[in-house]
Amino acid sequence: MTTTAPHIDRPRTTAEGRTALRPRRSVPWGKIAAWAVMVIFLLITLFPFYWMLRTALSSNNALATDPASLLPVGLNTGGFERVFGLQDVETAISQGGSGASINFWRYLLNSVIVATTVTIIQTFSCAMAAYAFSRLRWRGRDTVFLIFLGSLMIPQIFTLLPNFILIKNLGLVDTLLGIMLPTLFISSFAIFFLRQFFNNISREVEEAALIDGASKARVFFTLILPMASAPLATLALLTYMTAWNEYFWSLMVSYTDQSRVLTVALGVFRAQAPGTGPDWSGLMAATLVAAAPMLLLFALFAKKIVNSIGFSGIK
Amino acid sequence: MTSQNHPDSALSRRPLPTRPGLSRRRLLQGSAALAAGAAGAGALAACGADSSAPSGATQIDYWLWDANQLPAYSAAIDLFMEQNPDIVVRITQMGWDDYWTKLTASFVAEAGPDAFTDHLARFPEFVNLGVIAPLDGLAALEDVAAEQFQDGLQELWSDQSGTRYGIPKDYDTIAVLYDQNMLAEEGLAPEDLENLDWNPEDGGSFERMLARLTVDTNGVRGDEEGFDPTSIARYGLGADAGTDYTGQTSWSPFALSTGWTFTDEPTWGTRFNYDDERFAATMDWYFGLVDKGFFPPFGTFGDSSPTQSQLQSGSAALVTVGSWMISTFANMEGMELGIAPLPTGPAGTPVSMFNGLGDSISAQSTHKEEAARLIAFLASDEAQQVIGERAPFFPATDVGTEAAIEAYSARGLDVTPFTDRVARGETGLYPLVENSASIASIMQAAFDQCWMRQIDGADFASYNDRVNALFE
Numbered sequence: 001m002t003t004t005a006p007h008i009d010r011p012r013t014t015a016e017g018r019t020a021l022r023p024r025r026s027v028p029w030g031k032i033a034a035w036a037v038m039v040i041f042l043l044i045t046l047f048p049f050y051w052m053l054r055t056a057l058s059s060n061n062a063l064a065t066d067p068a069s070l071l072p073v074g075l076n077t078g079g080f081e082r083v084f085g086l087q088d089v090e091t092a093i094s095q096g097g098s099g100a101s102i103n104f105w106r107y108l109l110n111s112v113i114v115a116t117t118v119t120i121i122q123t124f125s126c127a128m129a130a131y132a133f134s135r136l137r138w139r140g141r142d143t144v145f146l147i148f149l150g151s152l153m154i155p156q157i158f159t160l161l162p163n164f165i166l167i168k169n170l171g172l173v174d175t176l177l178g179i180m181l182p183t184l185f186i187s188s189f190a191i192f193f194l195r196q197f198f199n200n201i202s203r204e205v206e207e208a209a210l211i212d213g214a215s216k217a218r219v220f221f222t223l224i225l226p227m228a229s230a231p232l233a234t235l236a237l238l239t240y241m242t243a244w245n246e247y248f249w250s251l252m253v254s255y256t257d258q259s260r261v262l263t264v265a266l267g268v269f270r271a272q273a274p275g276t277g278p279d280w281s282g283l284m285a286a287t288l289v290a291a292a293p294m295l296l297l298f299a300l301f302a303k304k305i306v307n308s309i310g311f312s313g314i315k
Numbered sequence: 316m317t318s319q320n321h322p323d324s325a326l327s328r329r330p331l332p333t334r335p336g337l338s339r340r341r342l343l344q345g346s347a348a349l350a351a352g353a354a355g356a357g358a359l360a361a362c363g364a365d366s367s368a369p370s371g372a373t374q375i376d377y378w379l380w381d382a383n384q385l386p387a388y389s390a391a392i393d394l395f396m397e398q399n400p401d402i403v404v405r406i407t408q409m410g411w412d413d414y415w416t417k418l419t420a421s422f423v424a425e426a427g428p429d430a431f432t433d434h435l436a437r438f439p440e441f442v443n444l445g446v447i448a449p450l451d452g453l454a455a456l457e458d459v460a461a462e463q464f465q466d467g468l469q470e471l472w473s474d475q476s477g478t479r480y481g482i483p484k485d486y487d488t489i490a491v492l493y494d495q496n497m498l499a500e501e502g503l504a505p506e507d508l509e510n511l512d513w514n515p516e517d518g519g520s521f522e523r524m525l526a527r528l529t530v531d532t533n534g535v536r537g538d539e540e541g542f543d544p545t546s547i548a549r550y551g552l553g554a555d556a557g558t559d560y561t562g563q564t565s566w567s568p569f570a571l572s573t574g575w576t577f578t579d580e581p582t583w584g585t586r587f588n589y590d591d592e593r594f595a596a597t598m599d600w601y602f603g604l605v606d607k608g609f610f611p612p613f614g615t616f617g618d619s620s621p622t623q624s625q626l627q628s629g630s631a632a633l634v635t636v637g638s639w640m641i642s643t644f645a646n647m648e649g650m651e652l653g654i655a656p657l658p659t660g661p662a663g664t665p666v667s668m669f670n671g672l673g674d675s676i677s678a679q680s681t682h683k684e685e686a687a688r689l690i691a692f693l694a695s696d697e698a699q700q701v702i703g704e705r706a707p708f709f710p711a712t713d714v715g716t717e718a719a720i721e722a723y724s725a726r727g728l729d730v731t732p733f734t735d736r737v738a739r740g741e742t743g744l745y746p747l748v749e750n751s752a753s754i755a756s757i758m759q760a761a762f763d764q765c766w767m768r769q770i771d772g773a774d775f776a777s778y779n780d781r782v783n784a785l786f787e
Contacts (some may be wrong), residue, residue, distance in 0.1 A: 062648040063623035074648060089386045093707070094646050156627035161423055168426045252420060255407050267410050268382065278619075313692065 030293045049288075052065030055078065056285035063280055079281030083289055100270055103257050103288075112174060112293075114250075114261055115243040118180050123236045125185045127228070130194030131220050135206070145195070152188045155249075166253055174255040182249065183242075190235055197231045198224060229240040237301055241294060262290045319755055374403045375682045377689065380414035383642065384485075386433075387705035391698040395689060402685050424445045427678050429538050430686040433481050433675040435471055435745045436561075436755075439583075442480055443749065447675045450479040452688035464711045465737050472673045477485045481673025482589075482690050483711035485636045488667040488742065489568050490659060490732040494626055494650040501528060503525035508633075508655035513569060521658035525551030526611040528632035537609055543610025551609040553622045553631030558766065560758035561746060564622075564637050567668045570597040572660020577746035584748055585786040589758070589779035593661075595772030602765045613766040621645060638733040642707035645728055656732040667733075669742035671711060675737035709734065750785040759780050 055063070059074030066073045078095045081087045085102045092098060132138070133145050163182050172178030172243050201224060210220050225232070247263045254260045321462065387436060392401045392404050401491050415437065421427040422444070433441070441447040450456050461469035468601060472481035491508065498505065507595075513521040529537030529551040530555040536542065558565040561577075573593040578584020588594060588680065594776060604610035616625060623640065625631035627647050634659070636644065645652050657665035662692060674690035676683055692698050696714045703710045703718025723730045736742050748754070764770045 059648060064620075064627035065649040067624070067628055093383060093642065095387070096643065097644060098385075154744060161420060162675065164426070166422045168424050172428055219419070251409070251413055255406060260678050264409075267413055268408070 004290055020200075021257070052071065052284045052288055055280050056288055058281050060281045061281055070247055079285035080285075081291075082279070082282040083286045092282075095281075097282050102268070103266070104258075104286075106257055107260055107262045110260060110292075111244060111262040113176055114180050114239050114246075118183055118243040119236050119240045121184050121237055122187055122190060123232060126187055126190035126193055126235070127225065127232065128220070129191045129223035130198055131189065131224055134195045135215070135224075148188045148191055148210075152192070158248070160252070161251075167253060173253055174259050175253075176259050178253040179246075179250050179259060179261065180243075183246075187239070190239065194228065194231060197228055233301060237297060242296065244294065266290060322483075355735060372401050372403045372491075373682050373685050374405055374558050375612070375685050375689065376405050376407060376681075377686075378407045378409075378414070378418065378428040378431040380409060380411050380432060382408055383639075383707045387702040387707075388693070390703045390705060392689070394698065394701060395692045397611060398692075399688060400422070402688065404689060412587075422677070422679070427677045427679055430674055430676050430681040430684050430690050432484065433472075433637050433673050435670060435673075435747055436672070436751050437674065438472070438481060438751045439474075439751060441675065442474055446679045447480050447676050447685055448680065449686065450676065453676070455684065456482065459691050462694075463694070463713075465716070466714070466740070467669060467742070467744060468671050470582055470713055471669075471671060471744060481617065481675045482694050484672045484693065485706070485708045485715075486669060486671035486737065487708065488669060488733045489564055489635055489637055489657060490642055490667070492622075492626065492636045492654040493633050493638075493655065494652045496651050497629070497632060498653060498774050503527075505653050505655065508521050508653070511655075511658040512660070513572065513658040514661050515569075515573065515593070515600040517584035518600060519658065522604075522609070525604065525633070526607075527551075529609045530767065531608065535768045537607070542608065544606065547608050549629055550611050550625075550631045551633060552604060553623060553625040553634035554611045554636070556616055556620070557620045558762045560755050560762070561668070561669065561743075562762070563668050566597060566601045567667060567743070568635060568657045568658065571596055571664050571666040571668065572657070573597055573745035574660075574662040576622040576743060578748060582747040584746070584780075585743060585783075587746075587748075587779050587782045589761075589782065595775060596689040598765055598775060602768065605766070605768060612768075613763065620692035626650065638730070639708045639783065640726065640731060641723065641733070645726065646666055651727065651769050654728070654730060654732045656735065664741045665736065666741050667736040667742050668745060669737065670745040672760040722774055740775075753785050757785075 054070070054072050056079045057072035057075055057077065059078065061078050062074035078087065078091075078097070082095070082097045082102060084104050087095070087097065133141060133148075159182075167173060167178045167181065168180075172181065196265065202222075205227075206219055206223060209223055210216075212219050214222070243265060246261075247267070250259075250261045251264050254264055266283070316551075331644070333693065354491045377392065379385065381425070389406060392406060396402065396404060415442060418431065427446070433447070438447070448626055459482060464485055468483040468486055469479065472483060473479050493508065495505065498508070508524065509523055511521040512519040519526070524537065526537035529542075529547065530550070531537075531542065531543045532546040533541075534547045534548075537544075555565055561567060562570065571595070573596070575591050575593040576588060577589065577769040594725070602610070605612050616630070620630075622634040623644050626634050627650055633655075641654075657667055658683070659665050674693060676686045676690065680686055693702075694712065696712065698714030699710045699712045700718050703715035704722050706715070706719045706722070709719050716737075720730055720734060757778055761770065762773055765772070
C-alpha cells in the first residue's frame with residue numbers, strides 16, 4: 001500500500017505541466033526491439049526484390065566484374081529496353097540478350113486474356129458446381145463429389161499428353177483457347193473450397209427465399225453468390241495467379257507469338273543453349289514487370305483476402 | 316430463425332414452391348452462353364495472329380533452340396521465302412530444356428515441327444524411335460553432297476548404314492579463352508599461351524602456366540613457396556558447373572589429345588573406353604588439379620557463375636570454351652578477350668572435340684518435300700554466306716566458315732584457334748552412340764565423384780562395364 005501513495009499524489013502536486021502529468025517512462029526497449037526485428041524481417045523480405053531491381057538496372061556484360069556490389073554494376077536500362085522490345089536485335093545480343101524479338105505487350109495481353117477469362121468462367125462455373133454439391137439433392141451426388149476430390153490426387157503430368165492430343169484434334173494448338181480450355185470450367189479445388197463455404201451458409205435464409213417463391217437459380221444468384229463474395233474473391237485471386245503463372249501447358253500449346261504468354265516468353269530469356277549464360281538483367285527486368293500485375297492485384301484485394309480468411313458468414 | 320426446429324433433412328423432403336425446370340434451363344442456357352462467349356473470345360484472340368499462311372502457300376514449322384542463332388536463320392529463311400513464295404515458314408524458338416521436352420511430347424501427340432534443329436546427343440534415339448525421316452530420297456536434298464561440309468560432319472548425321480538423318484548446320488570446337496589485360500598484368504604475352512603442351516604425368520608447360528596464373532588469398536602464386544592450395548583467389552583454370560560423360564568443354568581436349576577415343580568406332584561405337592589407361596591418367600591429372608589448387612573444387616561455381624563470369628570477375632585465369640560462346644565472351648565489359656589454342660597433348664597435336672548441329676525432318680511431317688527444300692537451302696552457299704556474316708558460330712560449309720572468320724576479324728577477333736583444329740584435322744568426333752541418356756546418367760555419378768576426389772581414374776572401369784552392358 002505504501003508504494004501506491006506517490007502515484008496518487010503526483011497529479012495533485014505537479015498539475016502545472018502536461019508532461020509532468022505522465023509518469024516518467026524509461027526507454028521502451030521492448031518496443032524498439034520489436035520494431036528492429038520487424039524492420040529486419042521487412043528488409044530480408046524486400047531484399048530479393050531490391051536485388052532483382054539492382055540486377056535489372058545493371059549491365060549484363062559488366063555484372064561479373066563486381067558481383068557483390070549493392071548498387072547496379074554499370075547502371076543502364078538495357079534490360080528493361082529488351083523486355084519492352086525497344087532494342088534492336090544486334091544491340092540486344094551485344095548486351096547479352098536474346099536474339100528473339102520480344103513482343104512484350106502482345107505476351108502481356110495474351111496473359112491477361114488467359115488469366116481473366118479462366119478466372120471469370122472457372123470461378124462462376126465452380127460456384128454453380130459447388131452449389132449443386134452443397135445444396136441440391138440429386139442421386140449420386142456424393143459419389144460424384146468423391147470422384148471430383150479424387151481427381152485432386154492425379155498429378156498434372158498424367159493428363160498432359162491426353163489433353164494435348166485432344167487440343168490438337170480440336171485444332172486448338174497455338175490458340176489462346178487451347179491454353180485456357182483444360183482449366184476453363186472446372187477446378188476440383190475450387191469446387192471443394194466453395195462447397196465447404198456454401199455448407200456453412202444458413203439454410204433458413206435460403207428457405208425463406210424459396211418460400212417467397214424464388215427459384216433455385218434466383219437463390220443462387222441473389223443470395224448465395226453475394227453472401228459468398230469474400231471466398232469468391234479469394235478464389236478468383238488464387239485462380240488468377242495460377243493461370244498467370246502456368247508455364248508448362250502454355251509452353252506445350254503455344255507455338256508462336258500469337259499464343260505466347262508472359263511466363264513462356266520469360267523462358268525465352270533464360271539460357272538458350274547449354275553453357276550459355278542467361279541474360280540476367282533482362283531476366284530480372286522481365287520478372288519485375290511480370291510480377292507487377294500480381295502485386296497490383298494484391299494491393300487492391302489485400303483486405304478482401306484477409307477478411308475472407310477470417311470471415312464467419314451468416315450462421 | 317423460424318425453422319430452427321427443422322433439421323436440414325426435413326427441408327429436402329418438404330415440397331418447395333420452386334420452378335426447378337425453369338431454373339435448370341436458365342442455368343444451362345447461362346453456362347452455354349458463357350462457354351460460347353469464352354470460345355468466341357479465344358477464337359477472336361487467336362485471329363489476331365499474323366502468321367497464317369497466305370492462300371495457296373504451304374505452311375511449315377521450323378524449330379530451333381538458340382536465340383543467338385535466330386537472327387541469322389531468320390535472315391536466311393526470309394530469303395528462302397522470297398525465293399519460294401509457295402512456302403511459308405513458321406519459326407518457333409524456345410530454350411534448350413523446354414525444346415526437348417516439347418519436341419518429345421509433340422512427337423507423341425503428332426504435333427511436331429516439319430523441320431527442326433537437331434543435336435547429336437538426341438539424334439540416335441530419334442532414329443530408333445522412328446520419329447525423324449531418312450533424308451535420302453527427298454529430291455531437294457539429292458544435290459546436297461557431304462563434300463560441301465567440313466570433313467566428317469555429314470558422317471555424324473548418318474546412321475550405321477550411311478542413311479542421312481540430318482543436314483549439318485554448323486560445327487563447334489574448343490579453345491582456351493583469357494583476358495589479355497590479366498595476362499599483361501602478369502607480365503606475359505599472348506604468345507606465351509600459343510605453344511603450350513600437356514601430358515598426364517607432370518602436366519607439362521600447360522600446368523606450369525596454370526600454376527603461374529593461380530593466386531591464393533595471400534597473393535602467393537601457385538608456383539611459389541608458401542602457396543596455400545586450399546584458399547584460392549584466382550584459379551588457373553575455370554570450370555563449368557558440371558562435367559558430363561562427353562566433357563566437351565572440360566576434360567575432353569586433354570583425354571582426346573592422348574590418342575584416346577570415346578568408343579571403339581569413330582561413330583556408332585558399341586564399346587566405351589572409359590577403362591583405358593590414358594583416360595584414367597587424364598582424369599587423375601585433370602581433377603587432381605583441384606588438390607593442387609589450380610582448378611575449383613566441385614560445387615565452387617554453380618550454374619549462375621558460368622566460365623564467362625569466372626573470367627570476368629577474375630576468379631579464373633584461363634577457361635576452355637566452345638566456339639558458340641565467342642560472342643558472349645567478346646561482349647563482356649572490363650576485359651579484352653584473347654583466344655589461344657588448346658595445349659598440345661602426348662599425341663603430338665592439340666585435339667578438340669568436333670560437334671555440330673544439324674537439321675532433321677520429322678517423320679510425321681506431311682510436308683517433307685517442302686521441309687527438304689528449306690533445309691537444302693539452309694545448306695546452300697547463298698544461305699551459308701548470309702548466316703556466316705551474322706553468325707555467333709561457325710556454319711557447316713567452307714563458305715559459311717570463311718564468312719564467319721571475316722565477320723569476327725572485322726571485330727578484331729582472331730578465331731583461328733577454333734577453326735585451325737578442323738582445318739588441320741585435329742579433332743575427335745562427338746561420341747555418336749545409342750543409349751546416350753542411360754550413359755549420361757551412369758557416368759554423371761562417376762565424374763562428379765572424381766571431381767569430389769572420392770574416386771580415381773582407375774575406378775571408371777567399373778562404370779565403363781555398366782555402360783558397355785547397355786549395348787549387349
